[in-house]
Amino acid sequence: MARRVPTIADGACPPCVGSVAPLPVAIVVPTLNEAEGIVAALRKLRHDFPDCELVVVDGGSSDATVTLAACHARVLQSPVGRAVQMNAGASATTAPVLWFVHADCRIDPKALGQIRAALADPRVAGGGLSLRFDRRSVGLDYLAWSSTKRARHLHQVFGDQAMFVRRDAFEMLGGFPEIAIMEDLELSRRLGRLGRLVVLPATSTASSRRLVEHGTWSMIVFMQMLKGCYFLGVTPEKIRRLYRAGPPWKWPSRRTRRRQRRERSTRPAVSGWREPGVATPRPQIGASRPESAVADGAHVSEEAR
16 A cells, blocks of 8 residues: 655645654744633644744733733733734744744644745745634635635735744844734735745634624625725824724624623613503693603703704
8 A cells, every 4th residue: 555645734844754853843922811712822832833832922911910921931022912922022032933823813733844945945935724723714715715715826924824934034124113003914925925835734823703793794895905005105103093993884793793682672661661551640631730740741842042
């Protein structure tokens, strides 16, 4: 029976497996107020990639992120800003490959082997993983598929795809441009001019919380609008303010719409509502109005005027 040859999807580089030491890789995790999930994230990275350097760079968290992370990784502190933090982490490590992983992303255990296999080709400068989300819907599946296609064909790798890059290429480009937003897009565009960018089969599973909160399709349109603003020369600081505010329109997800309908159906009407079985008293013809009612009516009339 013919023996199956390992492929890049298996995380193997046939000419190199077993002949040389594996390529050293440094994982850099930027954080800001990630106490809720940082322990689980770092434990998984430690378990799945035990031979990697692991550095957390905190941007001034006001919660317990630093204390919790220090039990599982080397922790640095830097001024806030994802680009600034990732550059600080890169400077503090020595491995020839840099791998930038967001704290709320879960990485496929096969990813490291695939990164090493891809970088066995000296023409490859870096790349990212295939994107997926932590829940399924038509909109989220479409976004994951289109993001992976965009990265593969347009050389636009975003942070949720766990970007990796050769250190020499990273330093040649001056690291991430220290701008307010879109630093990952800009670096990947520059890398694409320097060498090949690859998108690997291994997945990076990103949080869908913000997408679902604002409505997935709404956020898809909104993010395309922000990317267009960047290409048209709008300042990154202004784009960041727009991003933080969220889309100016609201297309809530199906789940959100169902929840809103349930809330409306169980909420009693404020005006005209009465207890079941209790008759509403009818006013007596010719009865005089109470002084309070007259006063209230006069107040309404004054306001109307």
